[in-house]
Amino acid sequence: MTAPGPPIGMLAELTHRCPLQCPYCSNPAKLLKANTELETADWIRVFDEAADLGILQIHLSGGEPTLRTDLGDIVQALSSRGVYTNLITAGVNLKPGRIMTLKQAGLDHVQLSIQGATAEVTELIGNMKGAFEQKMATAKAVREAAMPLTLNAPIHRHNIHQVQDFIELALQLDADRLEIANVQYYGWALINRSKLMPAWDDVMRQIDIVEQAREQLRGILLIDFVTPDYYAEFPKPCMGGWARDAFMVTPDGTAMPCHAAHTIPDLRFDNVKDKPLGEIWQNSAAFDAYRGTDWMQEPCRSCERREADFGGCRCQALAITGNAAATDPACSKSPLHEKMLKIAGQTQTPNNNSDSFAYRRIGASVE
């Protein structure tokens, strides 16, 4: 295999702590506690190495990254190296002035998650009273600090009927971008899949609404649409290809090709505390495992789309087919594509009751 080019982006999960408990959280089912988190100096060294490596964008995420009191120092260190910083936040429990302080430290962009277009749905999904009002205040603070705002709305059965409302809310809040992001089913979302999966008709209606709004709001609001895998024709090029131009680091310093890579057995991960980032990017066994196209099986291996979608998501392939090297069953060419549609179909009970969510919190998951 040829040596990988320099990475472009890195997702830094600064903490797994979060005031919200969304049942589709992309964090692992086994959450890391605060005492395992990297120290400020570790993160700043890692970000220096990242800049040296040619990384241009860092997504500061979590958990809830604003729970790190050193976030301003981290942003400032990145900004001084010319790295573009993107804060991915739930926008709750922020002290007044925090957003402005981060802007002054050099923060470039804020992505604010929004669980519902109404207070009721937001509170239900995040399991936190008053979350909606706080998010509205954070959105306002971002725009008052003259920073660009993206709203990220993860979509599932309990809010798919609110897609139009999300669009109107984004306009109301003067957001530049709106992500209508259908939930991806691994980690907590896989545990809660039967309670989150939307129905086919609702998915189709949602696509119509998004397409129409994109046309009507050209140049006014950008709408990114993350397609629902279980109803897709082709898979998403997860992470833009495994260890191709982006990767992530967990709160304790584990470098992984994607959020859910830890679900794949036998992958050996390196830690940024033990090795320089450049060496990890070049040589990590986990990064090499599904890099490029050499690892592919049929139908991926001979597929004309192999360099467009890179076989889709390895973690989803594992979750549905039992084999991480298989074609992502979101692909219509996968022999297990029908099985995936069947799973989606089986969950279409008229049960809108969320009493039984396994809310994301330490010790809540069933192993």
Added chain:
Amino acid sequence: MTPAPVRQRLEIRSASKPHLPCHVRLQFEPVRQAWALLSPEKVMWPDEVSHDILKRCDGITTVDQMICELAAEYDAPEETIRGDVLGFLQTWADRKLVLA
């Protein structure tokens, strides 16, 4: 809730003076020895022609002036490149990467 701010699509015209918003940065990336354009959630690698347009987005130069300069630089008739430059800038304005 307060009424939504009224937003309109920005139309790029000959007299427009395009500039990059403060959260969009054109910077030289030393590892790859290439110009990169950094924007929310996206990094782009403008080719030579795109870069020649983007570097003129300074809020002072009009689209007409850009066309005139580029015509001289590329030794091409202004009318040939007018449509390309206007089209490029409109696409970028629609993606909120260029203001005027």
